[in-house]
Amino acid sequence: MGPLIPNGVIPFEWDNIIAILIGIAFGFVLEASGFSSSRKLAGVFYGYDFAVLKVFFTAALVAVIGVYYMDYLGFLDVNQLYVHPTYLWGAIIGGIIMGVGFVAGGFCPGTSLCAVAIGKIDAIVYVGGIMVGIFIFSELYPLFQPIYEGYFYGNVTLEDSLGINPYWFVFIFSIIAIVAFVISDMVQKRVKKIFY
C-alpha cells in the first residue's frame, strides 16, 4: 500500500496528529536510552560510553532492513519515500560545522529537546544557540547561497549514485555495524570509567 498518508489510505488531516504521536514515542525512546544527558552523548567521542554509536547504528539498520523487507513484500514503495536531497558540499561543510557543534555543545537538536523537557538549563541555552545559528544563517544567506544551492545531485540514493545493489549494501553495512559494536565494547573496557 506504500506510505499510507500520501497514498490517501489515511486521510491527510491525521498527518499532524500522527506527528505528535510519533514525536512522543521519539522523545520517550531518546530520553530513556539516555540521550538527554550530554555527557553520555559526548561519551562516544571520548570512549567512555558508546551509547550514541550503538543506538544510532542499530536504529539505522533496523529501519533500513525494515524498509527494504516491506518494499520487497509489497507493503511499501521505496520510490515514494522522501529521500534526503544530496547537496554535496552543503552536506560536507554543514556536517563539519555540526560535528564541531556536537562536540562543543554535547547535543544535537533532537536530544537537546529531550534534555530541555527534563529541565536541563544547558540544553535550553543550547536550543537558544541553535536559533541564533539559524538566524545568522538566514541573515547571511547570500553568503551561503552557493553552497546551499550548489552541487545538487537530486534526491539520490546510494543505489543510483554508486550503482550498487541495495540488498548487498545493507548486508555489508550490518557487518560493519556489528564489527563497530565489538570494537566499541573493547575500547570501552580499556578507557577510564566516568560516572555521570
Place this chain on the structure above:
Amino acid sequence: MKKELKQKSKHIYWNPYYGGFLLGILILFTFYLTGRGLGASGAMKSSVVSIIESVAPTHAEESSYYSKFITEDESPMKNWLVFETLGVLIGAFISGGLSGRIGWRIQHSPKITSKRRLVFAVIGGVLFGLGAQIARGCTSGAALSGMAVLSTGGFITMLAIFGSAYATAYFFRKNWI
C-alpha cells in the same frame, strides 16, 4: 530505601541496542505512515522564521531565505516537524518523569564550572544551527532518516558530522572527561 532506590534508578538507562531497536521500528513506522523520516532542526527553523516574521514582517518578506518559508495562508509554525517536536518534548517529559530525572540543573563535568559549560553550550548551539541549515538536516533528520532510505546525502552528512566530531574531540576534552 525507596528514596535511595529512586536515586539509583536516575542513572539506569535502557540497553542501547534495545533503544536503537525501538527507534528503528519507530522510523520504519514513520516512513510507512507518512512517507517521510523524523526531524528536529526543521521545527527550530520554523520558529525562527515565525519570530522574524512577527517582529519584522517587511524584512522577512524581502530576504530571500525567509520568504521561502512564509506562505500567506498558514503560519510557518503549522508544520509537520513542529508538531513532532512538540511530541518529543512531551515524550521526553514522560520518560524523564518515570525514572525521576526531572529537575532544573546544569549537567557538566566536575572539572569545569557551570558558566563555562553554558558558554560552550551556546557556541555548540550556534555552530549546530548554522551547520543544520547548510546541510538541510541534523543528525536525526538528514543522517538517521536519510540512512533509512540509503540516501547518499544522508550518509555524507553522517560521515561529516562524526568525522569532524572525532577530529575536534581532542580540543574539547577538558569539557567532558
Place this chain on the structure above:
Amino acid sequence: MKELEKTKRISIAATLFILAVIIGLLTYKRPKNIYAINTKDTLEKITSANYFTTLEELKNPEYVLIDVRNQYEFEKGHLENAINIYAPEILSDDNIKVFNELKESNKMAILYGNNPQEPNAPFLILYQLGFDNIKLLAIENSYLQNKLISKNTVVEKSEADITAFINESVKKANATETVKKEVVAPPKKVITIEKKKKAEAEGGC
C-alpha cells in the same frame, strides 16, 4: 543489581514481542497478487514474443483450453474440454490456483473468447503477474443453429486501404481539382514541466 536485571528482562521480552508482531503482520497481511515484471519488460516481451496459436495447434497435449466468456455463452457452446474462467473473476483465489497448477505442471494455458479482443485483458494481466505459460487462440466464434463455428482470424488486419478509397472516390466523382488533404504536422514538442508524482511524500529533518 536487581533493578538492572528487571529492566533487562523487560527489554528482552519487549523486543521479542515487537519482532514477533511485526513478522507476523508482514507475512500474514501480504498482498495476494504482486506483479512479477514491470511495464517496460512486459512491453518488450509482448511486442517480441508470438503468443498466438491457431486451431490446428490445439492437438498439442500440453495445451489446456480456458474459455473467458461468461457462464451462459460457455453453456451454449464451447471448444471440447475447455475450462470456463469468466474474465472479471480471473484474479480470484481458486482461479489463480488453477493457473499456478498449470504453471507447475508446465502446461500451456490457451485463452479464447468470442473474438481475440476478449481474452486480451486477462492475458496481459496474468502475463504481468508472472504467468508466462499463456497463449491466445485467435479465433472468431459464431453460432449456426446453435452449433459453435470457430475460424482462425488474423489480429489487427487492416480491412481496407482508406486513402485509396478516398482518392478513388474523388476520381469517381471526376471532380476537377483534386482535394488536397493537408497532412497536419503532429505537434512537434510537448514540454511538460517536471511533474510531481502522485502525492509526492515530502520529508526531511
Place this chain on the structure above:
Amino acid sequence: MVKKKIAKVLAFRYKILAAILILLAGGLVLLPKYQKHEGIKPEELLSNTISPERYMTTDRLAHILINQDPSFILIDVRDEKSFASYSLPNAINIPLEKLFDEGSDSYLNQNQFDVVLFSNDNFYADQAWILCNRLGYKHMRVLKGGVNEWYATIINPLKPADNMPVTDFELYATRKAASMFFGVVYPEQVKVEAPVIVKEAPKKVITIEKKKKAEAEGGC
C-alpha cells in the same frame, strides 16, 4: 561467580542478537530478486479494464474532430508503415514498441488532454491502454474497433435498407456528412470546396503543477 555467569549470559545474548541481525540482513540478499511491482494493484487494473466506458465510439470521435475539440490527442499505436498509409487527422504515431520511450512519455503521462489510443482493431490499443493504466495515467480511451471500425462507419457508411427505422437514416446522413469532412467526395455532391483541415494540433502541452490533495510538506 554469579556476576561472571551473568556477564557470560549477557555476552551470549549479544551473540544471538548479532546472529539475528546478520540473518535478517543476509536474507534480503538471498530472496529471489523479482522486478519492481510498480503501478496500481492487479485487481484494480482488472476492474478498470473490464469496465466498458473506457471505449470511445467512432461517431463521438468524428464529432470531436469535426468540432475541432482541442482537448483531445489521438495516438496511433500501429507501426510507421500503416501510419503513413492512412491515419486519423493530426494523430501522433507512437508504435507499441516505443510506447514508453522518452519522447512519448510527455504525451501519455499528463492530465491536461484526453488521450485516444487506436490501432487497426482495438487489440494493440487495448494492450497499450492496460500498460498505461497500470502506471496510473489518467484520461485514456481506446477507439472501439479502431481504424477498421472508422472505415466501416464513417469513411464508407453502410446505406441502411428501406425498412430500417428513421434513426438509422439520420445516423447515415450524419456519417456521410462526416465522411465528406474527411475528404471522401460523393459523385452527386454539389461542387463544394472541400474544407481544408487546418487545425494546429496542440503544440504545447503545459502541465500546470496542480497542488495535490495529499501533498505532504516536508524539508528540514
